[in-house]
Amino acid sequence: MKNHAMCFVPILQRAASDKRPIDKVGALYAGTIVIETAGPMRDMEAIARKTLADINSDLTVVKFQTFDQQIADRFTQERMISRLMTVFGGLAVLLATVGLYGVTSYTVTRRRTEISIRMAIGSARAASL
Numbered sequence: 001m002k003n004h005a006m007c008f009v010p011i012l013q014r015a016a017s018d019k020r021p022i023d024k025v026g027a028l029y030a031g032t033i034v035i036e037t038a039g040p041m042r043d044m045e046a047i048a049r050k051t052l053a054d055i056n057s058d059l060t061v062v063k064f065q066t067f068d069q070q071i072a073d074r075f076t077q078e079r080m081i082s083r084l085m086t087v088f089g090g091l092a093v094l095l096a097t098v099g100l101y102g103v104t105s106y107t108v109t110r111r112r113t114e115i116s117i118r119m120a121i122g123s124a125r126a127a128s129l
Helices: 044-055 067-074 076-110 112-121
Strands: none
Touching: 067 076, 076 112
């Protein structure tokens, strides 16, 4: 079968001069069919495939998706960027925490002798810092 460009043309917009049978008109190709239900249905894909096969056995379902899956597919890049920003933000917080701990530890280590002498002399804790 040869691939060729196709588009959907409503039956009412079909040229009056076109006398071909409606099922032989390639321009009436529908790339997407939307099925709206009142709520989630079990085995909806199987029902849709069987119904389309009953209408015309040449119809092929290439992809069957729920509306939620379609929306999820549209936002994969944004979701990936959001997750990357979360990871990098977590790394930044971790590095900042380690850095603050390091600076505080270094300051206390350098002043340990001074703090010990002040405590031995009897100064109050608030005054020793």
